[in-house]
Amino acid sequence: MTLMELIHISDELYRCAYGKIEFDSDGWPIFQKEHFLDEWPRDMVTYENRKSNLILPETETVLCFYMGDVQNFRRFKNLPDDIPVYQRYLGVVVPDITITRDMDCEMQEMAMLANQLFAAVLVANNVKIVFNTRSGIQITTRHFKNVPRHVMCASGFLGCDNAEDAISATPYVNKILGLRPSKLMIYGKHDSIVDSQLDILGIDYRYFSDFHTRSKRASRPFERRRVA
Template sequence: MPLAINNIVDICRFMQQMHDELKEQIEFDSDGWPIFPRTNFVSEVPEEFVTFDYRNNPLITAPRNKTVLAFFEPDRRIYPRLSKIKQDLPIYKQYAGVVFPDITITTDMDHELQETLILANHLFAAYLVANGVKVVFNTRTADITTLDTFKNIPQGVMCASGFLGCKNSTNFFEASKYTNKILRILPETLLIYGKHDKKIDMQLDTLGINYLYFQDFHSKSKMEVVA
């Protein structure tokens, strides 16, 4: 019976379960964070980038082995994926790769809670790579101190960001909060799911970051209706 996940206590139970199962399969650092070798990451740019819930929609036409799955969705849609990670493993193996989960992390949370939730995202990804699934690093962080959670991610791997639900940057300083963390990881390719942020685009262009936008599913479905 999968562990039901409804709150932070359940997430901590999930994390302990992942630690117990993975300690003989992958390497952890002295703080208990999984270490991800470069070979764990997707290397070829996907044709499609879609959230887990919409993977079977007829609008998604790319082959599964050319499609990356993501979890840029509300937490209530992500939690079941944590509890059913073993059950869903055969699904993940059909795809080119899976983005680290996107459990909500905000700057008004205690620092310890921010790091706990980021670690849960990393442990989910660690379970996938231990079972032969390629991953894409999710650049989601909260306050600047959580950038230390990038420490076990190699520079130059494929990364992903989701801008849905985020306000567009209004000035250089706001945009630089995002681009500064991108400079920490220097992705080979940055996949962005959802709307454009023009000020961030300008900074990424200036920095020479290779980035690609993928239309979110709701926008894609609206265009289909109009057509």
């Protein structure tokens, strides 16, 4: 998706949420604690795999968008029609348009804005959300300023290299330290270095297996990691 397409989608989402949620002077949504899910779900699944018989009931499940951008963009375009689907679930993770550190900073910030505006539309329609920790270069974390601290957050580790040591885990750990989530859901593979750092911070987190892994292993919806 081009920058102009992101701007167009963001404009449409802003119009859908305007008057139903507060925005700051730069057009970023301002979230309140009551917008966020607070209870642990028993399951977590991508929108594309939600109909599988491996998935627990909707009222116990959180939907996420740890999918390819083609699938994600489809969800943005279909958002008004999909609202009844989201309302059936326990909660929905803020979308996950790809953001990489080698993108132009403007493109990174527009992707983050689009993700948050999607969440604003969900909130405007009484859907509980889980904040997605996705960001780009360090400066882009300033756009977490309108997210309350101590709310439920989610991270996706699919496609990411595991940290080699504590230093290489620092950017992610600093981001989590800044958000200070009440609960942290992690979708995908384990990262033992990140685990140890989250334990030191005292973060309450759970790993949820990705759907591909679950379908091969018929594994449980999540694996609990207890805070040390």
